[in-house]
Amino acid sequence: xxxxxxxxxxxxxxxxxxxxxxxxxxxxxxxxxxxxxxxxxxxxxxxxxxxxxxxxxxxxxxxxxxxxxxxxxxxxxxxxxxxxxxxxxxxxxxxxxxxxxxxxxxxxxxxxxxxxxxxxxxxxxxxxxxxxxxxxxxxxxxxxxxxxxxxxxxxxxxxxxxxxxxxxxxxxxxxxxxxxxxxxxxxxxxxxxxxxxxxx
Amino acid sequence: xxxxxxxxxxxxxxxxxxxxxxxxxxxxxxxxxxxxxxxxxxxxxxxxxxxxxxxxxxxxxxxxxxxxxxxxxxxxxxxxxxxxxxxxxxxxxxxxxxxxxxxxxxxxxxxxxxxxxxxxxxxxxxxxxxxxxxxxxxxxxxxxxxxxxxxxxxxxxxxxxxxxxxxxxxxxxxxxxxxxxxxxxxxxxxxxxxxxxxxxxxxxxxxxxxxxxxxxxxxxxxxxxxxxxxxxxxxxxxxxxxxxxx
Numbered sequence: 001x002x003x004x005x006x007x008x009x010x011x012x013x014x015x016x017x018x019x020x021x022x023x024x025x026x027x028x029x030x031x032x033x034x035x036x037x038x039x040x041x042x043x044x045x046x047x048x049x050x051x052x053x054x055x056x057x058x059x060x061x062x063x064x065x066x067x068x069x070x071x072x073x074x075x076x077x078x079x080x081x082x083x084x085x086x087x088x089x090x091x092x093x094x095x096x097x098x099x100x101x102x103x104x105x106x107x108x109x110x111x112x113x114x115x116x117x118x119x120x121x122x123x124x125x126x127x128x129x130x131x132x133x134x135x136x137x138x139x140x141x142x143x144x145x146x147x148x149x150x151x152x153x154x155x156x157x158x159x160x161x162x163x164x165x166x167x168x169x170x171x172x173x174x175x176x177x178x179x180x181x182x183x184x185x186x187x188x189x190x191x192x193x194x195x196x197x198x199x200x
Numbered sequence: 201x202x203x204x205x206x207x208x209x210x211x212x213x214x215x216x217x218x219x220x221x222x223x224x225x226x227x228x229x230x231x232x233x234x235x236x237x238x239x240x241x242x243x244x245x246x247x248x249x250x251x252x253x254x255x256x257x258x259x260x261x262x263x264x265x266x267x268x269x270x271x272x273x274x275x276x277x278x279x280x281x282x283x284x285x286x287x288x289x290x291x292x293x294x295x296x297x298x299x300x301x302x303x304x305x306x307x308x309x310x311x312x313x314x315x316x317x318x319x320x321x322x323x324x325x326x327x328x329x330x331x332x333x334x335x336x337x338x339x340x341x342x343x344x345x346x347x348x349x350x351x352x353x354x355x356x357x358x359x360x361x362x363x364x365x366x367x368x369x370x371x372x373x374x375x376x377x378x379x380x381x382x383x384x385x386x387x388x389x390x391x392x393x394x395x396x397x398x399x400x401x402x403x404x405x406x407x408x409x410x411x412x413x414x415x416x417x418x419x420x421x422x423x424x425x426x427x428x429x430x431x432x433x434x435x436x437x438x439x440x441x442x443x444x445x446x
Contacts, residue, residue, distance in 0.1 A: 177393065182325055183386030186318045190394060 008034035009052050013045045014061035055083045062089035086118045141168040146188035203257045206239040217260050226284045248277040259420050275349045279342045286334040293414050300407035307400040326383045348436040370433040384415045
């Protein structure tokens with residue numbers, strides 16, 4: 001069922017027990033509901049990245065990383081591309097592939113805010129993907145479908161392949177739950193994507 | 201799930217599954233059956249018992265498959281039932297739905313009234329679709345089936361009939377039998393997800409209920425045509441060809 005959300009998976013990685021404990025407590029405070037996994041060494045972290053399916057979040061203290069920190073982080077990003085990462089450290093790592101940081105100098109309020117941003121932002125982007133908001137390109141395709149164009153005509157008009165047209169159409173139907181062309185036309189008219197005069 | 205039998209009391213059947221109400225009225229069976237059982241009611245109303253039981257059970261339980269009973273009734277009984285069902289959809293269900301759409305359109309504010317106008321147009325297209333679909337069955341498919349049955353009864357086969365079995369057997373109809381529910385599902389989706397809220401929630405709720413019911417009923421109807429009628433016609437076609445030694 002679509003409604004059964006999978007539980008989030010979060011890894012907390014730090015050599016220091018107190019840091020891991022502190023992060024867990026704060027996650028509890030801001031109400032993040034997630035399965036938590038802890039890593040106290042880089043090897044353990046690598047193992048978790050490989051073993052935990054669908055890892056969503058990684059909270060990583062940078063003292064855990066071996067020497068070439070930037071490269072390590074790049075590797076981490078490469079091996080779990082869908083996972084969001086926030087770094088805890090003395091200072092921001094220059095040229096880092098991740099944009100979220102918690103600095104050691106932050107006070108409680110700053111840390112909580114940073115964590116909240118980190119978790120909220122991705123929740124809202126996930127919602128966006130689920131919901132019925134169509135992308136600009138999908139709206140272009142919907143417009144032509146609603147006007148009664150064939151896949152070939154759409155492909156020519158939008159300079160894309162027929163396969164891409166088919167994929168867009170599948171995604172549109174998936175997002176809107178509307179299968180027939182006349183149903184899509186009604187949707188497009190309701191939302192002023194096309195005008196009644198244009199319909200063939 | 202236990203199937204209904206000829207000895208079940210008619211009243212108990214309806215009390216157990218009220219969704220069967222429109223089915224019995226399609227057979228011309230009226231309420232007030234006292235303590236009569238299914239068989240007695242059928243005799244009273246001159247309804248084919250074997251067929252009535254098949255229909256009742258198929259609607260009551262979607263998994264019910266009347267494999268062994270296919271020969272228990274004649275195709276003409278089934279065709280007259282299917283034709284009755286067509287007119288039930290067109291003369292009773294469709295006008296009901298149109299009535300609610302009209303009511304909603306009258307009560308809605310200007311912008312939303314335009315939206316409901318679009319739905320109305322959409323439903324109108326659907327109506328034309330199903331009218332066309334039913335007409336095709338009644339004009340082309342059903343008479344062919346009746347011809348088959350008549351030919352077997354009288355042992356009198358016309359060459360046209362044999363040609364038709366060879367060139368355009370029921371399998372062609374089976375392949376092209378299109379689904380009538382997809383547009384109804386779209387209509388529900390448009391109302392549930394995308395129509396801006398209305399002040400007349402009652403009418404909207406009733407409209408949706410009607411749409412859900414019609415969708416269910418048409419699903420059952422299609423299942424009946426595909427699982428009961430078509431296998432039966434295939435059997436008739438085989439018998440005719442066998443008789444002719446083809």
